[in-house]
Amino acid sequence: MKRYQALQNRAQEISPHYTMRTTTSPDGDTVVQLLPKAPDSHDRAPIRFTGQVTFRRDDPEDEQRRWQFEDAIRFGGDIHIGSANLGAFTVDAPSELGISGTGPLEAIRITSATEVLNPATPAQLAVLTPAGVPTASLPLELTERTRGISGGTLKGQDLTGFIHVRMRVDRRNATGSLTLSFTSPETCLPQAIVPALRFMSRARLGQTMQLTIHGSSENPLTAPITRPLTPDGWDADEAEVWAEVLSDLAMLQNMTGQFFPLPADFTRRDARQVKETLALLRGEKVELNVRTVSVSVVSSDALDQVAAKDGFAFAAQFESLTLTIGDHQIDLGPAIEVMTIDKILNLHEARRELEATGRTSVRMRIDKAHPYQRYLGKHLPAIDPQL
Secondary structure (H helix, E strand, O other): OHHHHHHHHHHHOOOOOEEEEEEEOOOOOEEEEEEEOOOOHHHHOOOEEEEEEOOOOOOHHHHHHHHHHHHHHHHOOEEEEEHHHEEEEEEEOOHHHOOOEEEOOOEEEEEOOOEEEEEEEEEEEEEEOOOOOEEEEEEEEEEEEEEOOOEEEEEEEEOOOOEEEEEEEEOOOOEEEEEEEEOOOOOOOHHHHHHHHHHHHHOOOOOEEEEEEOOOOOOOEEEEOOOOOOOOOOOOOHHHHHHHHHHHHHHHHHHHOOOOOOOOOOOHHHHHHHHHHHHHHOOOOEEEOOOEEEEEEOOHHHHHHHHOOOOEEEEEEEOOOEEEEOOEEEEOOOEEEEEEEEEEOOHHHHHHHHHHHOOEEEEEEEOOOOOEEEEEOOOOOOOOOOO
16 A cells, blocks of 8 residues: 555656546556646646547448537537547657657547536526517526537526526537427426426427526527427427426415425326316315216115105215325315216116125216216205205
């Protein structure tokens, strides 16, 4: 250990401009990194690479590599080039480093230094109509910056981490481009993601995207929207649909005072239950899509009373109605369900089963003119004299 420390100390004394760091690659190879000792080390004692990189124009894969190579050089990025695309390279470095010379390379990897913006730079993303009227906006945080010989790239995201933004600026012709991608956050409250969904729903073809960086509102970056701003597999109106759904869920949480993250398996069926529950909490009666019901009967007198009428209604009273969303349950309190029956579907089979076992299940059809209803509370409905 003492010997290793001594060698490390000696290595740092080799150059007044660069320090050395030794690591081991996953393959077991020794990797020596040269790092500048001062911010101006590259200017005072530059290390230059000169050589030839070639790409075949008749090879689509080579053309793709060429585009990636030029893009990384011009705007910053990460590119790996193998020996098939490399000629001899010459290294010109300070003599004390002992790395100057000309020879073949197995590979070269060019990676731009990523500057982490700390604190993050605030920005605003907006959708504009052809007349320049904003229809939606979303606050962003720009967190990373890379630079190249022609310009640079800024990366950031909205406050929920749902929408990711990459802004490319070309200084040579004062142009830029915006690329957006989507990553669903692992956990978030439903109201947090609604603004991003609203924004996506309004970003349609023919409109313009505008990015304004805090402190530079006089020169916003604008770019036409060339493709729908929705994740792959989504319908054109799906972002607006889900914005409404999550707004309902947020309202339900606000009304009940019970807040929980958006479940990962939240479905359209859950959304319908949320909308129905909101109506119940507002004191409304909700019509349920129920066509038949089954009731257990343990008395022949009860069955005779039911069978004696062509139409009848009855109410089911619940001590507590519970709404389940994901792993979370919301107690809504007492509830009443009212159903009007126009026909018993298995009367003869029910009589035989009741006589044989002392219990039966009676299947009944709901009257189409009187839908199955549910409401919160303990008060039973008034009796309809016609039933």
